[in-house]
Amino acid sequence: MKVNVNWHGKRRFEAKGDSNHPVVMDAKPDIGGENQGARPMELLLMGLGGCTGIDVVMILEKMRLTVEELSIEIDGTRREELPQKFTEIHMKYVLKGPDLTRDKVERAIRLSEEKYCSASASFNARIHASFELNGVTYEMRERVGENEDPLQ
Structure with a gap:
């Protein structure tokens, strides 16, 4: 199993695994995130x-x-x-x-x-x-x- 995680600025990342479905991750605003994805x-x-x-x-x-x-x-x-x-x-x-x-x-x-x-x-x-x-x-x-x- 392999997963790639790419940074999209600030604290936002997008990950894709073998299934090729994207998952967006972000941090909460008080630590610099923009709340644009799951923690x-x-x-x-x-x-x-x-x-x-x-x-x-x-x-x-x-x-x-x-x-x-x-x-x-x-x-x-x-x-x-x-x-x-x-x-x-x-x-x-x-x-x-x-x-x-x-x-x-x-x-x-x-x-x-x-x-x-x-x-x-x-x-x-x-x-x-x-x-x-x-x-x-x-x-x-x-x-x-x-x-x-x-x-x-």
Whole structure:
């Protein structure tokens, strides 16, 4: 995978990867930016959401379940000192579908977290998840052991 990032003056950059889709990044005005693009740290969380979202939809489809809606609310906490890396990330999946069940949705999220999502594996932060299914909110159940099979 290769990405090119080009400076367009002040704090504005445009990036393109292998897919050739442009992404504009800029800084906030108080550090010299013009607010003409997403912040790089926002893009990290967006990438995490896209990665796990793709996984969850694919897993639920393989279970032959109908996903009518999926959105992911991501809240990242960063440390005060430099570098201001993420220390904790909370992800709330909001799903709707007529045949989705708590167990199946939780299984799909766990498989994404623990096996498939390269973005979440790349973060050095605690990642917590919860989900809302057809209007009911659930916290993820604690795992019994680290070697527990997520498919069981």
